[in-house]
Amino acid sequence: MKQSLQSWRHVFKLDPDRLIGDEALEAVCMSGSDAIMVGGSSGLTYDNTVELLSRIRQFEIPCVLEVSDLEAVTPGFDLYMIPMVLNTTRSDWLIGHQARAVEQYGYMIPWDMLVPEGYIVLNPDSTVARITEADSRLDASAVAAYAQVADKLLRMPIVYVEYSGMFGDMELVSDVRRSLYDARLFYGGGITDAESARRAAAVCDTIVVGNVVYSDLQAALDTVRALKGEQQEQQLR
Numbered sequence: 464m465k466q467s468l469q470s471w472r473h474v475f476k477l478d479p480d481r482l483i484g485d486e487a488l489e490a491v492c493m494s495g496s497d498a499i500m501v502g503g504s505s506g507l508t509y510d511n512t513v514e515l516l517s518r519i520r521q522f523e524i525p526c527v528l529e530v531s532d533l534e535a536v537t538p539g540f541d542l543y544m545i546p547m548v549l550n551t552t553r554s555d556w557l558i559g560h561q562a563r564a565v566e567q568y569g570y571m572i573p574w575d576m577l578v579p580e581g582y583i584v585l586n587p588d589s590t591v592a593r594i595t596e597a598d599s600r601l602d603a604s605a606v607a608a609y610a611q612v613a614d615k616l617l618r619m620p621i622v623y624v625e626y627s628g629m630f631g632d633m634e635l636v637s638d639v640r641r642s643l644y645d646a647r648l649f650y651g652g653g654i655t656d657a658e659s660a661r662r663a664a665a666v667c668d669t670i671v672v673g674n675v676v677y678s679d680l681q682a683a684l685d686t687v688r689a690l691k692g693e694q695q696e697q698q699l700r
């Protein structure tokens with residue numbers, strides 16, 4: 464499964480703390496998206512995570528957990544994505560919570576199933592920026608420097624530019640991508656329709672689509688179609 468994430472272009476992020484009906488969930492899981500990431504910055508519990516996982520498991524789409532709270536760690540996911548916030552001002556969110564989790568789980572950790580994500584949090588008004596006390600007012604060269612530290616020094620497989628709740632600066636994202644060698648660039652934040660999906664997909668490797676699933680399902684599904692259209696065009700060339 465770890466290899467397969469190298470080909471993901473589109474991911475839906477579903478929040479166990481938010482309601483989604485059966486029909487909507489089926490549409491999301493059958494949309495042609497490459498994976499479902501289960502996660503959120505607050506309100507995750509064992510019960511709501513297990514419930515969402517078991518509903519998603521009716522479908523064949525890969526399903527990974529983005530671990531933001533130890534309470535939500537449940538067996539049965541394909542992978543466990545571990546956020547490490549690079550631009551936090553509190554080392555707890557970079558490495559402290561992770562170290563305590565390792566201490567707690569000890570020998571039970573299936574290391575092959577863990578994937579670190581070097582998060583760069585850039586929307587100062589987002590819940591995640593507030594929780595992690597991220598230094599979000601960075602220019603493109605500072606963001607690219609964080610990204611390179613993750614890629615070249617820490618050897619992280621994923622750099623995640625996170626604008627959760629707003630559409631970010633695509634020029635900056637493009638600069639970040641050019642600065643990377645091996646890491647895959649995930650972009651998330653404010654993708655709300657086909658056009659914003661295309662714009663973000665043009666400058667990163669994987670787009671992550673979250674909130675719009677809950678506010679406008681058809682627009683969320685359009686974000687997949689926008690990318691699949693692009694892939695078909697590439698195959699025809």
Ligand SMILES: CC(C)=CCC/C(C)=C/CC/C(C)=C/CC/C(C)=C/CC/C(C)=C/CC/C(C)=C/CC/C(C)=C/COP(=O)(O)OP(=O)(O)O
Nearest residue numbers: 503504531532538543546556560561564589590591627628
């Ligand atoms: C047997 C078995 C299955 C064992 C499991 C082993 C395992 C996985 C052990 C855990 C190992 C480990 C190292 C865990 C890390 C624990 C932890 C708590 C780390 C901290 C992670 C972190 C930095 C969290 C901060 C918040 C964050 C970056 C969240 C990511 C998700 C995110 C940004 C969501 C956006 O939130 P949303 O609610 O959508 O926000 P909006 O309001 O803006 O929409």
Ligand SMILES: O=P(O)(O)OC[C@@H](O)CO
Nearest residue numbers: 627628651652653673674
């Ligand atoms: O909810 P949105 O703004 O789509 O952001 C997606 C994801 O990056 C959140 O962690």
Ligand SMILES: [Mg+2]
Nearest residue numbers: 478627673674
């Ligand atoms: Mg959200």
